[in-house]
Amino acid sequence: MTPQIEAFLEMMAVERDASPHTLSAYGRDLADAEAATGGLMAADMEALEAWYAGLGRRGLSPATQSRRRSAVRQFYRFALAEGWRADDPSRRLDAPRRGRSLPRVLSREEIEGLLAAADALEGRARLRLAALMELSYASGLRVSELLALRVEAVRRDPAWLIVRGKGGKERLAPLNDAARAATAAWLAARDAARKPGAPDSPWLFPSTSRSGHLTPRRFAQLLDQAASAAGIDPSRVSPHVLRHAFATHLLEGGADLRVVQTLLGHADIGTTQIYTHLTQDGLAETVRSKHPLGRDD
Numbered sequence: 106m107t108p109q110i111e112a113f114l115e116m117m118a119v120e121r122d123a124s125p126h127t128l129s130a131y132g133r134d135l136a137d138a139e140a141a142t143g144g145l146m147a148a149d150m151e152a153l154e155a156w157y158a159g160l161g162r163r164g165l166s167p168a169t170q171s172r173r174r175s176a177v178r179q180f181y182r183f184a185l186a187e188g189w190r191a192d193d194p195s196r197r198l199d200a201p202r203r204g205r206s207l208p209r210v211l212s213r214e215e216i217e218g219l220l221a222a223a224d225a226l227e228g229r230a231r232l233r234l235a236a237l238m239e240l241s242y243a244s245g246l247r248v249s250e251l252l253a254l255r256v257e258a259v260r261r262d263p264a265w266l267i268v269r270g271k272g273g274k275e276r277l278a279p280l281n282d283a284a285r286a287a288t289a290a291w292l293a294a295r296d297a298a299r300k301p302g303a304p305d306s307p308w309l310f311p312s313t314s315r316s317g318h319l320t321p322r323r324f325a326q327l328l329d330q331a332a333s334a335a336g337i338d339p340s341r342v343s344p345h346v347l348r349h350a351f352a353t354h355l356l357e358g359g360a361d362l363r364v365v366q367t368l369l370g371h372a373d374i375g376t377t378q379i380y381t382h383l384t385q386d387g388l389a390e391t392v393r394s395k396h397p398l399g400r401d402d
Contacts, residue, residue: 109146110135113183134176145180150194153177157198174198209341210349216242218335219342225334229294233310234327236284236291237319238347243284244268245351245369248321248344250278254309256295259288270370278368352380 114132117123123131135145141156142148157177160170177195184190211219223234241251250268258266262285266278280288292309299305308318324344332342348369355365366377 106132106136107139107144107146109184109189110139110180112187113180116183117179130172131176131179134173135180137173138177145177146184146189148194150197153194153198209343209346210353211337211341211346213354215335215337216347216350218337219328219331222331222334229291229298232287232291232294234331236287237310237324237327238331239284239287240280241344241347242351243281244278245348246278247271247348247370248324251344252308252310252319252321252324255307256292256305256309257307259292259309262289268370271372274370274372276367276370349380352377356380 110132113135114128117131118128138148138153138156139145141159142152157170157174160173165173174195178193178198181190181193181195185193220235220238223231223238225231226234237251240246240254241248244251244266246254246266246268247270250270254266264280264285266280267275268278269275288309295309295311306317310319311317312319312323314320314323321344328342328344328347329339332339352365352369355368356362362374362377362381365380366374369377371377
């Protein structure tokens with residue numbers, strides 16, 4: 106590592122309070138550029154562009170390419186400020202284009218497996234997890250919206266919930282019969298567990314957390330346990346994946362994209378359209394596996 110790179114990393118640590126992880130990553134990024142260009146202090150635009158173009162060919166992800174570009178550009182801004190160089194040869198390095206990744210989604214059978222795993226639990230834990238999962242899958246609520254539900258919102262067994270989402274915008278979220286039954290069962294157990302004379306929590310899923318209700322982290326842990334019991338890789342399951350399943354399964358069933366956009370609370374239909382890629386992939390696989398001319402045999 107050259108003295109200039111060491112000075113840059115020291116500045117990042119002292120003046121910008123960069124974490125050890127960030128410093129280590131930037132050190133590796135700059136060392137890679139240093140080796141590929143023959144030295145950052147002497148490199149010209151062409152050498153840097155050749156190094157940068159090679160990152161993709163080496164199989165580095167867009168995120169890693171973007172970080173390496175950022176490290177080099179910040180290094181040269183520092184070099185200019187220190188008077189080590191009179192130019193910035195990194196100024197023409199364009200950020201890599203990042204394709205939008207497809208959300209993880211579970212099949213209907215996997216959702217049923219998770220629900221069965223929840224049903225195998227005992228006592229109030231079974232009723233709470235069943236209510237959480239049924240509500241999430243039936244309505245497409247964001248995890249923050251689900252866990253912040255107030256108990257008054259479900260006291261009268263509504264078929265729809267009024268949800269205040271991002272930007273304070275309100276929307277209606279549907280509840281099917283399974284979600285309503287699971288919620289009613291949990292509500293009865295929740296009320297029965299409250300000590301006589303004790304004040305009632307305003308939250309549908311109360312806890313001892315600072316917020317007073319169940320946290321996303323705890324919900325995720327419960328889902329991990331259910332996934333393991335159902336024979337599903339826990340890395341494929343999260344509270345947000347239930348929302349993805351809600352949207353994808355609606356579209357697979359023929360729901361209109363605009364309707365799904367409204368139910369999810371998306372301001373931009375482009376955000377909702379990503380789910381059409383998932384359903385199209387499923388349709389294409391059906392044609393390949395079921396059509397007489399699509400099979401290999």
